[in-house]
Amino acid sequence: MKNSIFLSEKVKTIIFSGLLIIFGILFCVMPQRFVGVLEIIVSIFLILFGLINLFGFCCSPTFLRDPFMLFESIVLIVAGFLIDLISNMFVLILGLIIIVFGIKKIFAAVNIKKTLKKDWWIDLIFGIVILILGLIIAILCGTKIVQSAVIILLGCSLIFNGIINLITLFVLHRELKNNKKTEETIEVSVEIKE
Numbered sequence: 001m002k003n004s005i006f007l008s009e010k011v012k013t014i015i016f017s018g019l020l021i022i023f024g025i026l027f028c029v030m031p032q033r034f035v036g037v038l039e040i041i042v043s044i045f046l047i048l049f050g051l052i053n054l055f056g057f058c059c060s061p062t063f064l065r066d067p068f069m070l071f072e073s074i075v076l077i078v079a080g081f082l083i084d085l086i087s088n089m090f091v092l093i094l095g096l097i098i099i100v101f102g103i104k105k106i107f108a109a110v111n112i113k114k115t116l117k118k119d120w121w122i123d124l125i126f127g128i129v130i131l132i133l134g135l136i137i138a139i140l141c142g143t144k145i146v147q148s149a150v151i152i153l154l155g156c157s158l159i160f161n162g163i164i165n166l167i168t169l170f171v172l173h174r175e176l177k178n179n180k181k182t183e184e185t186i187e188v189s190v191e192i193k194e
Contacts, residue, residue, distance in 0.1 A: 039084075053076065
């Protein structure tokens, strides 16, 4: 059962990472074609994720309600509408969202270091790179050239994210394999002693 769950997650991760890399390459090769489309897609997703977060906040028991979840929901919904209404806001909001994602990734790396203490630096490097890309995007928002640059940077970010996902998957797979071999060795040595 565990193997089939891991296998399905592995396949999903490989497909998702491949799509990230493909879209990243497309964004880098044809940035102007994706500016308008990306504004609409990001706007819809922000509003949708904001509504889902808001629904989750409202449906959770009172003692589990996280005020940050409510704040995050409102910010996502407002950002989605701002992107839809003011096209120049798209680049700035996208940059800010990428900054938040980078910060979350850095915190995740710190938490991984506390628990696993191995290969945590992959997420840390990814978080730092994403944070820097987000800062560049937020600072340079404005003109068409910058929008193209943002789409290219976003494409690079997608490619990088896809590659990091694949590396993380293969590292996790290697660790699980090593743990399974260790468990089998322990079982065999216990059987021999008996």
